[in-house]
Amino acid sequence: MYGVLFAKRVVLLSETRILNLLQDRQTVMQGKNKIMQYAFKASRILGVFVSIGAVLAMPSWALSPDPMALKAHGIHVSTLDNGLTVVVKPDSKAPTAVHMLWVKVGSMDEVDGYTGIAHILEHMMFKGTPSVPAGEFSKKVAALGGRENAFTDKDFTGYFQQIPSSKLESVMKLEADRFANNSWPDEEFVKELEVVKEERRMRTDDAPRSKLYEQLEATHWLANPYRRPIIGWMEDLNSMTPKDARDFYHAWYAPNNAVLVVVGDVDVKQVQDLAKTYYGHLPQKVLPVRKPRSEPPQHGVRRVSLKAPAEQAYVLLSWRVPGFTGFDHQQHNKEALALTVLSAVLDGYEGARLDRALTQGAKSVAQEANSYYDFAGRGPQIFILEAVPKAGVGLSLLEERLKAQIQKIAKEGVSESELKRVKAQYVAQAVYKRDSFFNQAQEMGAFWARGLPLDTNDLLMGPLQEVSSKEVQAVAAKYFSDDTLSAAYLLPEPLDPKTQKRQEQAKRMAGVGK
Amino acid sequence: MGFLALAFFAQEAWSALPIEREKLQGGLEVYWVNVQSLPMVDIQIDFDAGSRRDPVNKVGLASVVSLMLNKGVTSQGKKPALDENALGQAWADLGAVFTASAGDDRMSIYIRSLSQASVLNEAMALAYRQIAAPAFSASIWSREKTRLLSDLKESLTQPAPVAARAFKQAVMQSHPYGRSMSEDSIQRIDARDLKAFHSSFLSACGAKISLVGALNREQVLKIANGLAQQLKPSPRCADSSALEASHGPAHNDTLSASGFEAVKPLEKAQRIHIGFNSAQSHVLIGQPGIERADARYFPLTVGNYILGGGGFVSRLTEQVREKRGLSYSVYSYFTPALQAGPFTIGLQTRGDQTEQAIKVVQDVLQEFVSEGPTQEELQAAKDNLIGGFALRIDSNKKLLDNVANMAWYHLPLDYLQTWSAQVQKVSVKDIHQAFKGLIDPHKLATVVVGVKP
Numbered sequence: 001m002y003g004v005l006f007a008k009r010v011v012l013l014s015e016t017r018i019l020n021l022l023q024d025r026q027t028v029m030q031g032k033n034k035i036m037q038y039a040f041k042a043s044r045i046l047g048v049f050v051s052i053g054a055v056l057a058m059p060s061w062a063l064s065p066d067p068m069a070l071k072a073h074g075i076h077v078s079t080l081d082n083g084l085t086v087v088v089k090p091d092s093k094a095p096t097a098v099h100m101l102w103v104k105v106g107s108m109d110e111v112d113g114y115t116g117i118a119h120i121l122e123h124m125m126f127k128g129t130p131s132v133p134a135g136e137f138s139k140k141v142a143a144l145g146g147r148e149n150a151f152t153d154k155d156f157t158g159y160f161q162q163i164p165s166s167k168l169e170s171v172m173k174l175e176a177d178r179f180a181n182n183s184w185p186d187e188e189f190v191k192e193l194e195v196v197k198e199e200r201r202m203r204t205d206d207a208p209r210s211k212l213y214e215q216l217e218a219t220h221w222l223a224n225p226y227r228r229p230i231i232g233w234m235e236d237l238n239s240m241t242p243k244d245a246r247d248f249y250h251a252w253y254a255p256n257n258a259v260l261v262v263v264g265d266v267d268v269k270q271v272q273d274l275a276k277t278y279y280g281h282l283p284q285k286v287l288p289v290r291k292p293r294s295e296p297p298q299h300g301v302r303r304v305s306l307k308a309p310a311e312q313a314y315v316l317l318s319w320r321v322p323g324f325t326g327f328d329h330q331q332h333n334k335e336a337l338a339l340t341v342l343s344a345v346l347d348g349y350e351g352a353r354l355d356r357a358l359t360q361g362a363k364s365v366a367q368e369a370n371s372y373y374d375f376a377g378r379g380p381q382i383f384i385l386e387a388v389p390k391a392g393v394g395l396s397l398l399e400e401r402l403k404a405q406i407q408k409i410a411k412e413g414v415s416e417s418e419l420k421r422v423k424a425q426y427v428a429q430a431v432y433k434r435d436s437f438f439n440q441a442q443e444m445g446a447f448w449a450r451g452l453p454l455d456t457n458d459l460l461m462g463p464l465q466e467v468s469s470k471e472v473q474a475v476a477a478k479y480f481s482d483d484t485l486s487a488a489y490l491l492p493e494p495l496d497p498k499t500q501k502r503q504e505q506a507k508r509m510a511g512v513g514k
Numbered sequence: 515m516g517f518l519a520l521a522f523f524a525q526e527a528w529s530a531l532p533i534e535r536e537k538l539q540g541g542l543e544v545y546w547v548n549v550q551s552l553p554m555v556d557i558q559i560d561f562d563a564g565s566r567r568d569p570v571n572k573v574g575l576a577s578v579v580s581l582m583l584n585k586g587v588t589s590q591g592k593k594p595a596l597d598e599n600a601l602g603q604a605w606a607d608l609g610a611v612f613t614a615s616a617g618d619d620r621m622s623i624y625i626r627s628l629s630q631a632s633v634l635n636e637a638m639a640l641a642y643r644q645i646a647a648p649a650f651s652a653s654i655w656s657r658e659k660t661r662l663l664s665d666l667k668e669s670l671t672q673p674a675p676v677a678a679r680a681f682k683q684a685v686m687q688s689h690p691y692g693r694s695m696s697e698d699s700i701q702r703i704d705a706r707d708l709k710a711f712h713s714s715f716l717s718a719c720g721a722k723i724s725l726v727g728a729l730n731r732e733q734v735l736k737i738a739n740g741l742a743q744q745l746k747p748s749p750r751c752a753d754s755s756a757l758e759a760s761h762g763p764a765h766n767d768t769l770s771a772s773g774f775e776a777v778k779p780l781e782k783a784q785r786i787h788i789g790f791n792s793a794q795s796h797v798l799i800g801q802p803g804i805e806r807a808d809a810r811y812f813p814l815t816v817g818n819y820i821l822g823g824g825g826f827v828s829r830l831t832e833q834v835r836e837k838r839g840l841s842y843s844v845y846s847y848f849t850p851a852l853q854a855g856p857f858t859i860g861l862q863t864r865g866d867q868t869e870q871a872i873k874v875v876q877d878v879l880q881e882f883v884s885e886g887p888t889q890e891e892l893q894a895a896k897d898n899l900i901g902g903f904a905l906r907i908d909s910n911k912k913l914l915d916n917v918a919n920m921a922w923y924h925l926p927l928d929y930l931q932t933w934s935a936q937v938q939k940v941s942v943k944d945i946h947q948a949f950k951g952l953i954d955p956h957k958l959a960t961v962v963v964g965v966k967p
């Protein structure tokens with residue numbers, strides 16, 4: 001209850017970043033440790049999947065450089081004849097399992113005028129098939145003792161059920177059916193579209209920081225599809241038709257564009273056989289051409305501001321930086337590791353650099369300050385600093401103080417104790433992650449969609465340990481000039497005079513004020 | 515977690531791993547489950563130091579104390595004082611986690627660490643110091659106060675927190691569960707208040723420590739005893755009335771055994787509209803619910819699954835979202851606690867649809883209370899709740915949540931083993947009677963925050 005206010009300090013980032021992943025139907029919390037959050041955040045891998053031939057012909061082990069290493073990490077990967085990738089990670093510590101189907105299509109695959117269609121389709125996937133009418137899918141999963149949900153990201157769309165492991169076959173049958181046979185009358189679409197608009201009102205229109213983030217993305221990217229909100233622009237939602245959803249579904253929902261991930265108390269061979277039974281007969285499709293839509297170089301700062309009802313002002317700074325594309329020794333991959341460490345050194349624990357420099361002491365300028373790095377994704381990556389100013393501190397001063405922290409590292413590097421600390425956190429977090437079947441499945445699905453090895457978590461352990469102060473210093477010096485910066489300011493708006501009176505009443509009701 | 519294996523699962527891997535319990539001298543109770551599947555430990559420590567113990571004019575004190583537990587410790591023997599940054603670094607160096615938070619009833623400390631002795635011992639030594647010897651620095655509190663007040667004002671520019679505050683007050687009335695921190699109440703808190711609250715309430719008396727992870731009995735008792743030694747003996751255990759007289763609510767005619775007033779039922783329907791310039795109205799509807807010890811706990815839990823708790827298959831979701839597209843989310847829940855927390859129904863909808871959505875909720879509730887669920891609905895609820903029981907405890911963290919609840923509410927040690935049988939026993943009549951006896955659809959508090967239609 002009261003805890004909400006305190007919790008806010010921790011969740012500030014996720015508040016703005018949550019739009020990267022619309023988790024429908026229930027809330028699934030991610031860990032808060034910065035260094036561990038990359039799996040879900042947005043690589044420059046645009047080349048890899050562009051060729052349809054390459055997708056269809058992809059060998060089963062293409063996802064990892066070393067199949068033996070995968071097995072050593074407990075991950076079993078196979079590919080059906082129709083191209084569906086099957087990932088199984090058995091773990092018998094509890095008699096449950098999570099079943100996830102990921103489709104490599106997200107809001108970045110949309111085109112102008114159709115923003116939000118990937119997410120709307122995700123909603124419509126609950127609206128029936130010829131053999132399972134609208135509403136029945138959820139009832140059947142519930143009857144199996146299951147919990148279910150789905151999520152849409154810029155890079156992918158995922159569907160999942162958590163079930164007692166004995167019920168795996170039943171949910172797989174249901175999921176394969178809707179993956180292949182989703183169909184619904186137009187009336188269902190009309191109602192559900194209203195639900196999605198309510199979702200947009202709640203997540204964005206009435207949430208000034210989310211709205212600012214939406215505008216930052218639209219400012220930061222000119223050509224890249226990451227410029228568009230996952231939830232969609234309201235006017236695009238207003239003009240969306242049932243046919244638009246059906247067309248998107250028929251174009252992208254193909255076994256050669258999907259991965260099945262099962263983690264839990266299951267037998268590997270049995271899961272692979274079940275996958276063949278339920279998904280094996282589905283025909284592969286020729287997928288639409290994915291145009292690169294690479295972002296042209298940026299040569300100058302871009303700025304956007306938003307006036308909205310708020311008490312606190314807020315600043316978001318976002319720089320274009322490289323993302324991680326694989327375990328080779330290309331420079332951008334080493335830099336991605338260094339950027340991961342940079343973010344953790346700035347803000348990976350209580351009292352890290354940003355806290356100390358901006359929120360503490362007599363000369364403090366901020367109520368809170370955070371950093372964020374996406375690590376990997378199908379599109380280009382950004383590095384974010386964000387902060388809420390102390391009363392009386394202007395956003396431009398706050399912006400300077402945030403930048404100064406990067407400049408300091410660019411000049412001096414970081415200490416050995418900071419490096420050691422960040423790495424110790426990574427080692428411990430790798431153990432903690434294994435507590436949840438769900439999180440393990442989620443990470444593997446995201447790695448797959450982004451073209452990374454499924455055991456990326458394990459493989460990162462070595463390279464992250466090797467990141468040096470010099471490397472962190474080098475990325476801090478290289479990537480944070482104003483020329484590739486986009487800055488967004490939230491400017492608290494004086495309350496509408498007409499509603500001022502009501503606001504006063506609100507405050508009285510809420511017990512604040514004299 | 516395999517302690518319920520024999521009853522529910524055939525898997526051999528889930529053979530009996532019982533929940534164990536010990537009461538230590540000084541009153542600290544220890545609950546634990548030895549789970550060796552991962553080299554890690556999850557620990558929760560609960561004190562009878564929740565927000566209900568806030569002085570009437572200093573609401574928010576418990577939350578502030580929990581916040582300040584992380585902001586430095588005093589020197590102890592040869593160990594030097596550590597400031598907030600030294601603490602943050604120490605936890606990060608260990609790769610371990612320490613959080614503190616205050617709910618209505620309890621203040622909860624959560625610790626997660628690798629089970630490796632060198633790491634765990636250091637983590638616990640740090641945790642003990644933060645619990646027993648917080649610095650409560652006046653200058654740090656002054657900074658945090660500014661931050662807290664700013665966050666509080668920010669929250670009042672958003673419809674959801676404004677609605678939550680008004681609803682709590684309307685439903686809980688004069689009970690401490692109905693209070694929210696305010697600018698004035700936070701302004702009144704000074705560092706001495708933190709120390710006084712800490713010395714009164716963070717004691718072994720009534721405290722619980724719950725542990726799940728790779729720990730044997732000896733290791734568990736070492737950790738628990740380590741904590742017990744740090745906690746000062748509290749006068750409260752010997753004479754609880756004296757202390758509650760000084761710290762409990764100031765004026766009550768109907769004090770419960772715990773020294774807190776009883777939660778009173780609402781006398782009439784109440785409608786509160788707070789004007790807000792937002793795209794959606796936030797609607798909260800409810801009444802006082804039940805305390806955790808209420809005999810109707812299971813019928814109400816199963817009934818609420820049918821009414822508004824069961825994700826996509828509840829009556830409320832069916833009528834408000836699926837049939838009419840009025841809201842992205844609509845739900846109902848009870849808040850059973852040491853005393854009766856609210857029964858809450860909530861939704862958000864475009865301003866001009868507010869009245870329609872409220873009417874749909876009222877009709878659904880009215881029908882559910884007057885007629886109860888169908889046999890078919892009850893069976894579907896049982897299928898999900900019982901069938902999905904294992905999902906409630908399939909990670910160390912989830913299991914810890916359950917064990918800590920058992921400890922806090924004095925539930926029997928076989929609570930998890932018998933949980934499914936308790937659900938199975940619930941009849942249509944049980945649910946109907948429980949809802950009818952508790953919820954009066956004509957005396958609901960309804961809070962709407964949004965543009966007036």
